Amino acid sequence: MLDQKIKTSFNVEQIRKEFPTLSQQVYGKDLIYLDNGATSQKPQSVIDAIAKYYTKDNSNIHRGVHHLSQVATEQYENARETIQKYINAPLLEEVLFTVGTTAGINMIAFSFGETLIEGDEIIISAMEHHSNIVPWQMLCERKKCILKIIPINNAGELKMDVYDSLLSKQTKLVAITHISNTLGTINPIREIIQKAHKAGAKVLIDGAQSIQHMKIDVQKLDCDFFVFSGHKVFGPTGVGIVYGKKEVLENLPPYQGGGDMIAKVTFDKTTYNVLPHKFEAGTPNISGGICLGTAFEFLSQQDMNAISEHENELASYAEKEILKIEGAKIIGTARNKTSVVSFIIDDLHPFDVGTLLDKQGIAVRTGHHCTQPLMDFFEIPGTIRASFAFYNTMEEVELFLKALKRSVGMLR
């Protein structure tokens, strides 16, 4: 019944045809891929673009005088433009290619960190991924800065009143996840950004879990940095984006030194290249960048509202049914949530449940999801996480629930 309702507004079967990875069997069972929070599958257009690049266009970019170098440069810079338009960045040079979210945050933690002095404060939250915790801890150790944490309530929502009280003129940066990878909580980042700016602080948004679920407009958000990984948004691994406001980026020192990021090198003094190249030392992941552009071309043809409606329908149905299992508890019950369903079942170990689901062809994630402080808060060793993408179907959710009930029965 639910399936029919979805088909009228959104054709999931049509979408699935674009993703060849989904049509295969594991352990003799049809693969049901519910680990989209970890990485997404790739549409055929992205896979073809990778093959085309290495078959026809492979060359180093920016400095070559020859034909192939010009072709590769053109495609790489076109990809930057596609991504710029998609996230509505005002300027092309504000879109920096990097390796992924982790590398992007480390880059900002270093370069922005260089502008900080002892006693400056950085605010993060209790629901951050380790990659938005550890780089700041390293920076605080290096520069003797202070890291402050916005706590969460039992539903997994930020305590915004505490956030207000943490902000002060010492606050230099607020680094916050848009969507929690473990809980699915969608944070009120517009409010967070406005309040931080009022206090004179810059804001970095970790968009690793949001860009694939909703339309991102960096101008509307008014964030100073927006960072995400290519592989979670239907693109290749090893490539990601740091969006940064030009006036902020221009005042930061470069992160890595090397080729491409320089204007002139002498042994006495080296001057740096303009944006974006100042932050793009060395030969980049050229094919990754080009094919991330392809992924965004694919994404810009999709109706993001229909996608998020479909994903939420799957997740809320799954949540409702999981709760019917004796001893089941959903971890992360924020009012504003994306299609991530994290749960535990009594004293059953997530690893056991995940292993049995795997043998029935179902890919979920189990463990602490790189958010150990969050696990400590909920006093659990880990969760079982099913994270849905737009290519998942209600039929898959039903099969997942059936397999889950069978697994629980075996373990009890």
Next chain:
Amino acid sequence: MTLEEKQIEITEEFEVFDDWMDKYEYIIELGKELPIISEENKTESKLIEGCQSRVWLNSELKEGRMQFTADSDAIITKGIIGLLIRVLNNETPETIATSDLHFIADIGLQEHLSPRRANGLASMVQKMKLSALKSI
């Protein structure tokens, strides 16, 4: 029974299962039966911290033969530990240190013991062999 004979015996036991779920049903049963480590040995120092499940291991040398007891908070892990202990218990340190535990791959459970994946069990086998080595 030699270590090799024990490995063959386990492989034969698993041959009757043609379905993955039946195989795991059996491992879960083994996990439930595992004589667990005594509470006083369930300490931090006996803990092998893995990415997915926690494993405690105690090894002792008694009359020239190794004795292992272990526990885990995950029952599948306990089942696999049970198999490892069945193969390695009462063997001499030399036999254990030089053993090739091929039965794990033979019964299709190598994914749990691959050092390429973050998993407590690979370190457990390493620790069992290491404690045997130390006892030589």
